[in-house]
Amino acid sequence: METIISIKPLLAVLVSLFVIPVLVSSSSKPNVRESWIFIAGTIKLVLVLSMLPVILDGKQIVLTLFEIAPGASIAFRVDGLGMLFAIVASSLYIVTSIYSIGYMRGLDEHGQTRFVSFFALAISATIGAAFSANLLTLYLFYEILSLATYPLVAHHQDKTSRISGRRYLTFILGTSIALVLPAMIYCYHVTGTLEFSTAGIFAGQLSKPAATVLLLMFVFGFAKAGIMPFHTWLPAAMVAPTPVSALLHAVAVVKVGVFSIVRVMTGIFGIDLLAHFNLGIVVMCIASVTILTASCIALSQDELKRRLAYSTISQLSYIIFGVALLSPQGLLGGVIHIVMHAFGKITLFFCAGAIYVATGKKYISQMSGLGKKMPFTFAAFFIGALGVIGLPPTGGFYSKWNLILGTLEAQQTIFMLVLLVSSFLNAFYFLPIVYKGFFGKSEEENDNIPVKINEANLCLVIPLVITAIISIVLFFYPTVFINLIKVGLDL
Amino acid sequence: MMDLLPLIVAKYNYWLYVILMMIGLYAMIAKNNLIKKLVGMNIFQTAIILFYVSIGYKRDATIPIIQNAHGGHDAHAAVIHAADYINPLPHVLMLTAIVVSVATFGVAMALAVRVYQRYQTLEEDELRMRLVDIGPEK
């Protein structure tokens, strides 16, 4: 594997970090501040994309920053997997920035400078995690992300925020310190390295019980992936303003969680070792439990954001499920779902926020007939829902299809049932919202007042339309991401 | 038991110092009056000083000042037997230690005076009660 040394990964991480002092100093001039966010976001995206051709070529970009101990350093390595995640995160950062301007101004929120500053820090950490070359660097950025998002979750500074913030930290920080840290050090203790390698790092030094315990510690330790029972922080974190929920919990935070688990499974343990010890089944069972339980809970939620939260929990486990299949198509389906789910889910969250800003409504039961007043929003919602359920013409279909094929390939046909049942449940908790929105009776109709179109302001509507369109585009042109995965995982 | 007795008798000096030390320690811990505690502290430190001094002792040795040191060239020719003189080093060390002990005692006394000025008592149990009276901490 040819490697190129370049400072680009570091720059991509640092761009949004360096813009923070600029943001703080222009806090009294909101427009200047917002334009700086765009500049930073665009530079970041350009940097990330500029590395794309090299990666697709089959090479990797590396950069070692600090050598802590032999085999444990703080270093970047851009490969197919990391590039995929970085593209998703950096492109959605720009979109979310547009959205958050509309949202925060629409509601006249307080502390906007603090908000955008920690947002920028969180994105830095996300890109850093994407480009991590080894488990230590990944852990470093994982922790920074947890801490950077706490002020965002607790933004409203009222009683519910305080409790949710506490829950957020307890689950995320607690699991990472109690489970991931010892597991990581144990890996280093046994092998003397933490670098992600194609065949894993253990090379036969691990026994089955040790491997099982270690794997479980990692899977549950990366609680950002929302695996039950460490999932409760996700619905609790919905008290945050919707842009936070959208980017961080539909895209960045939770995706870092699953990304970490995918990295550990493919780069630390290695597919072969996992297959050898039959650990794939263990993880698939854990993932299936989460998939089904979360879908069922989603059905019972009336608050739109909470329903979306449980849907996210369920969808994240699809990714883990796919990787745990340990077969090429399963891996492909699982990893590409990172992309598809990101675009689909963010659309849904954007819609939820737009509805709240425009009408103040949070509960699905209040939303009948709303589609007539906000047709664009609900149309986008429909597309996002299709993406999550996994129906054409959205990209989500591609990932679901590969997952199903993967179960056949890995001869785990029983688990295919899990996929089908959960897709059915997904449809069941999403489509009625759309149906009632368009075909239900709104309050105005009940009072015999003519219905007027009253969308939220443009800053909110444009992003959700963009992401919805991208979801459809991805159905037709998923090639870039497929190639990245093939290059990254040697498929 | 019988072979314990010569052991005790032979090393009686060490036993003496240990007992002194324990007396001092007891006073520091168990006595109520601050000045008595201070005295105990001093006894404790003095016991250690005595212990050191006793290390330097040699049987039939005299004070460590060389005889016939001044005078003519013969002084250099004379052989000095170390066994004739007790070891001066522990004494020297203990001079330092005594100074330290005195300084500590001085500081402690100053503190005790300060405590007395503030609380008008030097008994520890009364002090505890007065502390509760002046309320929660700053």
Place this chain on the structure above:
Amino acid sequence: MNNYPALIVVAPLLAALFAGLAAWIEERLSYPIALVGLAVSMFSAFKVLMQVIDSGAIQYRMAGWAPPMGIEYRIDLLNAMVLLLVSGIAFLNLIASYKSVDQEINDRAGSFYTIYLLFVTGLLGVTATGDLFNLYVLIEITSLTSYAMVALGDRDRGPLASLNYVFIGVIGASFYLLGVGYLYMQTGSLNMADVANILSGIHGSSTVLVAFILCMIGIWIKMALFPLHVWLPNAYSYSPVAFARIVAPLMTKVMVYVMIRMMITVFGREYIFETLNLADAVVWLATIAIIAGAAMAISQKNLKKMLTYIIVCEIGYMVGGAWMGNQLGMTGAILHILNDALMTFALFLAVGNMVYKLKTVDLIDLKGLFGKMPWTMTGFVLAAFSIIGVPPTCGFFSKWYLILGAFEAGAYHFAAALVISSLLCAVLFFKIFEISFFEPMSKGHGESHASVAIEEAPVSMLVVSGLVSLSLIIAGLYSGTIVNTIILPFLK
């Protein structure tokens, strides 16, 4: 031969003399004199460190007398690092203390600076010396000055707390002295290197065993290892903030250095880990110390007291690491001397800023502090992260080595204690963050908050606080360099 090693210790000593005299004439003069003294000391320490890295250990003979009769200062990689650490922190603290000394002890500032300089002299001497008895004298200098300092703070409780501190301190130092006496009886020498030579032949002697135990217990009392820690919370919380800021990070750490010096240089690793059978028991003791310290810290209502119990917890880390018996553990312990000094200093700097503005630091007083003192809180947050063990701050990296060493030694209970204490510290600090982040008023969405007036501490304190917090990250990222240049060569 160059005199830098002596200069490190003598500069603050002379400065103390001049500062004390100057205070008679004009109170304000003592501060600049103190600054100069410590600056010279820090510079010398830096030069010495560079020299040791380049050409190996320095042996400096006081007044030219040859050891083992003369007193020798022996500077190798370990104490060069600690010397720089101590003088650096003392210097920075002095800069940050000007305002708070003014506020807390304005009528006796001259005495404060004099005693401060003497304290630093003592610490530097303890670190630099290569003679066992000289070590005792310098420990006592350090202790005496700290007794005086503790009484200088809280007028009501200070003197009594100090008296109790005196008693325990004397017991500790005296045990050490007794231990040295036994060593002298057996070896006839007081020079550390010399004693080490002689001891290597007489491992089985019971005198040596007694000497070791007495020395260790004396040192443990002085470093506040659980359960001998009882003097620490009271002593540190009642002293003036400017002093607590330096005594908390430095005094116990220097004692840890002394323990490691005794273990490695004087008695030797073979004796301790092969001949004696204490290592397991001590690691267990350290484990209990860690958990007890963290648990007691959580139950505190006052920020200063809480921090002193965290120190007790951190001492457990270092003692356990040193007694683990493998190189990784010892590396972790030594690295943690550096890291813990820095992070405790950063914490106390932030708390000092708070005390300057708020006068008291019970937890309830911290409401809304993120808004009122954002820079101070940022420094506090970074220090807290370091204690919890979040990368890239330095605290994470010493934990890394300690846990790794624990795995290698099979001391899983110690590793578990480290993880649990990280979690407990996280709980503790986030409790504080919550109180200071969530302001008492809760406003709804539509109203914009009136921006809370920022009432920060003076610039001198902020700059030092910021510098030290930044150094936490730098020390963390460069842990590899530190370990490779200083610690591993020392342990060879």
